[in-house]
Amino acid sequence: MHEKLLPNFSRLTTLHLGGRARMLLVAENSEDVTALSGRMQELGLKPLALGNGSNILARDGDHDLALVRLDLPERMEILGREGCETFVRVSAQVKLPHFLRFLCEHALTGLEGLAGIPGTVGGAIAMNAGSFGSEMCRYLRSVTVYTGGSIQVLESSALSYGYRHFAFAGSQDFFLILEAELAFESGTVDAIHRLMNTHFLAKKASQPITLASAGCLFKNPPAGPAAGKLLEEAGFKGRELGGVAFSDLHANFLVNKGNGTASQALELMELAREAVQARSGIRLEPEVRIVP
Numbered sequence: 001m002h003e004k005l006l007p008n009f010s011r012l013t014t015l016h017l018g019g020r021a022r023m024l025l026v027a028e029n030s031e032d033v034t035a036l037s038g039r040m041q042e043l044g045l046k047p048l049a050l051g052n053g054s055n056i057l058a059r060d061g062d063h064d065l066a067l068v069r070l071d072l073p074e075r076m077e078i079l080g081r082e083g084c085e086t087f088v089r090v091s092a093q094v095k096l097p098h099f100l101r102f103l104c105e106h107a108l109t110g111l112e113g114l115a116g117i118p119g120t121v122g123g124a125i126a127m128n129a130g131s132f133g134s135e136m137c138r139y140l141r142s143v144t145v146y147t148g149g150s151i152q153v154l155e156s157s158a159l160s161y162g163y164r165h166f167a168f169a170g171s172q173d174f175f176l177i178l179e180a181e182l183a184f185e186s187g188t189v190d191a192i193h194r195l196m197n198t199h200f201l202a203k204k205a206s207q208p209i210t211l212a213s214a215g216c217l218f219k220n221p222p223a224g225p226a227a228g229k230l231l232e233e234a235g236f237k238g239r240e241l242g243g244v245a246f247s248d249l250h251a252n253f254l255v256n257k258g259n260g261t262a263s264q265a266l267e268l269m270e271l272a273r274e275a276v277q278a279r280s281g282i283r284l285e286p287e288v289r290i291v292p
């Protein structure tokens, strides 16, 4: 197991904000994975799974956390076909754009809407990442997780998911997704490529994807206008506080202009929540994971 003291969230997250965890543990093989519980007990730290850090807002200061990252051999493979479905196995640390390219090359359709999301496969499952009608967990057949001190394979009947939510029977605070099997129907390489491109260009035109952000800050409320619209109506599109701001391209994206702090981000977030609630009666819930 590779270990690093005092890893900095500002280097490990796409928002580039936040202080330090006490330790970063990088599991390089399955023995490292099964040793995690013991190591965590020795360290007396709370574990946090970390993918590409593209959905995390870490607070400033030092935190009694051990970040756990995977550096296992990467696998993406076709397992076989049954009826009109093709089964695929993929490791959790594979970057989502690589996985989408693999699916396109094999003419497998379903996840085109996720083009442009800068996460890992594990993070996309844990968050049930979704966009343009595509949703990561819809295609899951089984997930291999490290949970409660052992590695388990969970069939789809044991999994539950919803809007930016994934869980399984008996899931605890900390679990580590190691790999997944998914099933997709066939399309054509051309059509899949074209759709991914269309979605990517639509994202690029409407979201500040080249700036430091964590994607959408708030979840869309279950009913009524989208969070971005509520924020815009409350006057928060483009609103700045110190080195952070709500994007003037998409009001639900909080961006770090380069000199922001997590405290400023959290303060601006709270101001926006209060303003939206006062105006519409709707309490926005964070989509980003606030750590700790």
Ligand SMILES: Cc1cc2nc3c(=O)[nH]c(=O)nc-3n(C[C@H](O)[C@H](O)[C@H](O)COP(=O)(O)OP(=O)(O)OC[C@H]3O[C@@H](n4cnc5c(N)ncnc54)[C@H](O)[C@@H]3O)c2cc1C
Residues within 6 Å of the ligand: 014, 048, 049, 050, 051, 052, 053, 054, 055, 056, 092, 116, 117, 118, 119, 120, 121, 122, 123, 124, 125, 126, 127, 128, 129, 130, 131, 175, 176, 177, 178, 208, 209, 213, 214, 215, 216, 289
């Ligand atoms: C420009 C931009 C655009 C985005 N657009 C979208 C979008 O359209 N739709 C959308 O849904 N999201 C979007 N996001 C948010 C984000 O990219 C996704 O949620 C992504 O799936 C998170 O993956 P990650 O690997 O970065 O996870 P991280 O940010 O590292 O972690 C997110 C959560 O998942 C957990 N986690 C990560 N890996 C594992 C694992 N292996 N096992 C268990 N838990 C794990 C973490 O503990 C944490 O709770 C966007 C982000 C950015 C910066």
